[in-house]
Amino acid sequence: MSALRIAEIFGPTIQGEGVLIGEPTVFVRAGGCDYRCSWCDSMHAVDSAFRDQWAPMSAEAIWAEVTRLSGGRPLTVSISGGNPAIQDFGPLIALGRAEGYRFALETQGSIARDWFGALDVLVLSPKPPSSGETPDRAALADCIAAGQGAGQAVLKIVIFDRRDYDWARALAEDWPDLPLYLQPGNPDVDPDSPVAAQDVADRLRWLVDMVTEDRWFRPRVLPQLHVLLWGNLRGV
Numbered sequence: 723m724s725a726l727r728i729a730e731i732f733g734p735t736i737q738g739e740g741v742l743i744g745e746p747t748v749f750v751r752a753g754g755c756d757y758r759c760s761w762c763d764s765m766h767a768v769d770s771a772f773r774d775q776w777a778p779m780s781a782e783a784i785w786a787e788v789t790r791l792s793g794g795r796p797l798t799v800s801i802s803g804g805n806p807a808i809q810d811f812g813p814l815i816a817l818g819r820a821e822g823y824r825f826a827l828e829t830q831g832s833i834a835r836d837w838f839g840a841l842d843v844l845v846l847s848p849k850p851p852s853s854g855e856t857p858d859r860a861a862l863a864d865c866i867a868a869g870q871g872a873g874q875a876v877l878k879i880v881i882f883d884r885r886d887y888d889w890a891r892a893l894a895e896d897w898p899d900l901p902l903y904l905q906p907g908n909p910d911v912d913p914d915s916p917v918a919a920q921d922v923a924d925r926l927r928w929l930v931d932m933v934t935e936d937r938w939f940r941p942r943v944l945p946q947l948h949v950l951l952w953g954n955l956r957g958v
Contacts, residue, residue, distance in 0.1 A: 725778035725780055726778070726814070727754055728750065729752065729764075739945075743944055746797050750800070750806075751802050754776075754809070756833070784814055785818060796821060801826070805830060806827055815840045824843075826841065827843075827844055829846065829865065843875075844869040844875040877901070882909070894940065904942070905943070
């Protein structure tokens with residue numbers, strides 16, 4: 723198997739968003755992505771300009787670092803990016819599952835992989851109009867099908883404005899049985915820029931008001947906990 727491109731491995735810390743919010747986690751962030759979202763906060767794992775900072779690592783080398791960080795005590799390993807579905811993380815997942823670790827993966831749903839079914843949690847995060855990208859719903863459907871063997875598959879959508887909100891409602895209707903998580907977007911993507919806590923709270927309140935006024939009771943609305951607690955720290 724060819725080496726995996728890894729932007730960073732860090733933790734344990736808590737998961738800052740989505741279905742596993744608050745859960746102790748080690749993060750494996752892959753390098754490389756097929757999207758260029760306008761508000762991306764992980765360009766160090768997306769843009770090939772950072773390629774010289776990505777480490778080529780075997781699944782065994784990645785696993786050695788995960789077990790070192792976790793002290794050999796099983797927890798959740800979150801594979802993110804970039805888009806980790808570009809690469810083959812199946813062997814890494816097999817190594818960890820054999821040792822009792824849980825695996826979550828987050829992807830925009832543009833590339834389906836047969837090893838999605840080996841995950842404990844598959845987080846599909848299609849990007850709304852504010853991203854500047856146009857998700858392929860057929861590709862997303864393929865990813866959902868590939869993840870049928872996973873312990874859980876969920877949708878997580880970031881909302882920046884009313885257009886994003888309306889888009890999320892329409893897309894979610896296509897998959898009514900998938901748990902749905904919404905979170906307000908954070909436009910302050912510069913890791914050196916301080917986060918205004920009140921602005922974060924205001925965006926969350928706006929989204930809460932939207933779903934309650936519309937009596938849309940399906941989604942869970944969550945904050946980006948890492949932004950509230952630590953601000954724009956790269957990689958959290």
